[in-house]
């Protein structure tokens with residue numbers, strides 16, 4: 001049987017180890033992808049650290065996968081070998097549960113994610129269910145497309161469903177892996193975009209990404225500054241700090257919404273009075289489906305939104321993962337297979 005390289009975690013908190021495995025065969029309803037690039041996401045820590053329930057080990061992480069379909073399982077009708085596709089956080093749904101029956105596939109009771117429920121993209125090949133595939137436009141390289149399958153779709157999909165309209169004041173809290181994409185999407189969607197981060201270091205980058213204004217949360221009272229501008233219709237919270245989120249709530253205007261995509265486990269502090277008086281709300285947003293990923297990539301190709309990446313070859317996955325975890329990556333790490 002033909003072999004491939006894969007980077008697996010053998011047990012919770014085990015190291016990322018390069019191993020040789022059989023190349024998988026696609027089951028009915030699945031395709032096999034010859035992986036070209038796979039982004040490293042902070043959520044890969046769920047697999048590495050065993051922080052997600054019921055992961056079967058050994059497991060290959062990775063849910064920002066781009067590659068070429070090289071084999072198609074029985075019953076797959078809409079995809080063919082040779083197509084370049086991506087697979088993201090939403091790696092499959094059952095199509096039969098009550099949520100799927102309402103068309104809410106991202107909230108499927110049996111939703112799957114590559115790298116958690118089945119082996120992901122830290123490998124030369126992987127198999128995925130056909131409903132998890134998104135077509136990658138020619139304008140994007142596989143390396144720059146990969147992070148759009150998680151970091152990109154999350155910010156794009158949250159913003160396009162946020163209720164903000166062209167010209168509205170939209171803040172993006174945090175300029176990192178998610179935020180540097182959030183700023184670009186907000187600008188391209190026609191929002192009056194305010195980038196918010198700690199210190200002045202990020203200001204030149206925020207301006208380069210198109211932000212109309214920059215607020216330094218260490219030197220300025222962000223809530224007051226946003227209020228002076230009329231109050232934000234939406235603040236997209238990408239920073240993984242509940243304290244930073246708490247601090248901006250009073251900067252929301254009438255019907256303003258704190259839209260959360262940065263994952264934390266600490267409580268946000270807010271009083272009913274803060275929410276009631278201006279009909280403010282707080283909402284979380286979980287990525288989207290494969291079609292949303294396809295829309296994210298198509299919009300990026302169309303408008304010039306690009307992920308800032310650092311690449312590393314597959315066999316240096318452990319090092320690249322450590323760099324992502326250290327917060328030093330600018331801004332997304334992407335593994336390449338050389339395919």
Ligand SMILES: [Zn+2]
Nearest residue numbers: 041043150151
């Ligand atoms: Zn992710």
Ligand SMILES: [Zn+2]
Nearest residue numbers: 094097100108
């Ligand atoms: Zn379902």
